Amino acid sequence: MQLKDIQRLQREFDEEFFNKFWEINDEKTFIERLQYLVVALTGEIGEYANIVKKASRDFEHLKENISEEKKKQLIEELVDCFIYIIITANLLGIDLEKEYLEKLEKNKQRFEKYKRG
Secondary structure, rough: HHHHHHHHHHHHHHHHHHHHOOOOHHHHHHHHHHHHHHHHHHHHHHHEEEHHHHHHHHHHOOOOOOOHHHHHHHHHHHHHHHHHHHHHHHHHHHHHHHHHHHHHHHHHHHHHHHOOO
């Protein structure tokens, strides 16, 4: 499955379950949707960071490795972040896969001096 397929699946899901979100008739509403998504994404990143904090604390003080339960929680929060990024890409009307590949090429040039070999 390609990223554009994932974007399409997410858009179909959103339109089925959160159709009012996509009712955008003016710039104010568009900005409000962007604000909502950045707050939601920040919240998910915070949840991810909190799990990392706890894993780090447990390792530092108790010498405990990251448990399978914490790994599952990290995966779930990371996927939540991914979902909000996909929704934001859909809102902006961008092909995230195409934009990623273009950015990757820019980064290859930017970081050429760090290349192995």
